[in-house]
Amino acid sequence: MDEPTLRRQLREAADAHRPDRARILARVERGMAAPPEPARLRRRRPRPAGPWTRTLAVAAAVVGVLTLGGVVATTAHRAPAPVATMPAPHPPLRAVGSIDPGSNRWWAQSNITLTASTPLSALTVELRIARTGGVIDTGHWRTLPEQDFTVSVREEGAALVYRWTLKEGRTVPPGRHVFAGQYNHAEGARDVAADSYTLTTTDIFHRQESLHGDFNAPAR
Structure with missing residues (x-):
């Protein structure tokens, strides 16, 4: 060979x-x-x-x-595979109540700051201001488009109630949004312990949620 x-x-x-x-x-x-x-x-x-x-x-x-x-x-x-670490999920909805820093001894503005991580297909925001010390409505506003909401202000029992309701077919985009109620009151520092707010929402995935808070701590 x-x-x-x-x-x-x-x-x-x-x-x-x-x-x-x-x-x-x-x-x-x-x-x-x-x-x-x-x-x-x-x-x-x-x-x-x-x-x-x-x-x-x-x-x-x-x-x-x-x-x-x-x-x-x-x-x-035989080399070990890397272990993936998943980030902690953020809450889908958060809300905080605060007194606007522009308030004074005769007039105040109560703010509700809503933070949404998903679009909302339904939203109702209710602000209740206790009628103490001569509270009288002087106005309201929100950062979202005015034409997307139905707004009412009325006296209900011992509270002045501001209510914003998202119109059918409209959507609230993810992000940070503010709703504010304005009112006069008797001269001096006003006690906000009896003031409160409530939010009810439905997102585009049909998940419903309700938050209730005051002006001393975040909603829960």
């Missing part, structure tokens, strides 16, 4: 070879444990490599590469 044919057959055998890693590692361990070669054998002059020797060396190198590749692939496969 000529050398080119032999090389081709060895290469095909190497491609089809599936090394037994356990046996190879065992042979390596036995070789490491074997006693050192006598000095007289190490001084023996090596014979020149003939065609057969060079061919076998090529085959051994191919098998070694395949074996090493299998070990590397196995080690890489």
